[in-house]
């Protein structure tokens with residue numbers, strides 16, 4: 001067991017998990033981390049050479065989409081008769097959620113217990129301020145710390161191009177660290193290593209083709225995934241793997257979560273992060289004459305004054321208002337879902353009670 005704990009330490013097992021474990025009723029089984037998700041279940045690593053494909057037992061406990069384990073989660077698994085079952089999911093330190101693609105577009109977990117998230121953008125042509133605002137809002141809301149990574153520095157012909165991009169990032173947020181790298185020329189690795197460390201889990205998000213797989217391979221120091229080749233013209237990458245995976249980096253550098261095949265990142269309920277990305281606007285809004293100012297021509301509006309003075313751009317204000325509206329709508333939907341789940345549980349309990357009474361044959365009035 002000790003050997004397993006040291007092994008799990010490299011995956012980020014901490015004293016907080018031990019503490020939570022001591023609060024749980026004694027259960028047969030062992031702790032592990034979800035390193036991958038397959039259609040048939042969760043890949044859970046529990047020790048050296050011990051990766052089990054675990055299933056969720058039935059029951060309503062896991063019915064809400066954000067309650068179910070996801071890649072990055074710590075779980076307690078029990079193995080018997082060739083089956084591995086998830087018995088408990090540990091509290092999360094962070095949970096990165098995006099809007100699911102297709103269907104009703106409900107929330108979908110990208111990764112749990114990420115400490116940092118590299119928001120990857122390529123210096124050649126991908127850079128987009130509006131997308132960055134949305135991604136930063138999502139990452140901050142998740143509880144993880146974002147780091148903006150600008151890739152493919154070797155492709156910059158103009159030496160000032162990288163500096164301009166860094167300035168643009170700082171225009172979005174002064175708080176977020178920005179690192180310029182080139183995996184092809186092995187530039188900036190030591191800058192990224194500042195954000196890595198033993199037991200630290202780092203996720204990567206960014207459009208397809210920006211160089212995420214290349215970055216993972218470079219940091220891992222070996223070929224883990226086959227890098228995609230961006231097709232000329234439509235910039236869509238071709239991916240060989242589709243699942244998210246946790247990889248432990250050599251020499252105690254921590255854990256990477258690769259997100260291959262993620263083409264888009266729709267923001268889900270990023271209210272907290274929105275406040276942080278748009279701190280400047282929140283401060284201005286606090287100075288408006290009316291508490292409920294909608295910054296729409298009201299007298300004494302500090303936001304309007306900043307727009308007039310050229311200190312704030314229309315686009316930034318528009319992004320802020322749009323993200324706030326989205327977050328409010330999604331929060332309402334989450335509340336509705338929670339209420340629906342609660343009512344459904346109550347209904348089932350009533351039904352079970354009724355069945356028990358009937359089968360006992362002693363109906364009570």
Ligand code: GDP
Pocket residue numbers: 151152153154155181182183184185206207208209210211212213214215227228229230237
């Ligand atoms: P992903 O879709 O974000 O995982 O992107 P990939 O890692 O598959 O990279 C997309 C394309 O960008 C590939 O053709 C890579 O060879 C190329 N690429 C990645 N990093 C660099 C870099 O540092 N410099 C240059 N010039 N090309 C890069």
Ligand code: ZN
Pocket residue numbers: 285288289293294295296298300301302303304
């Ligand atoms: Zn106002």
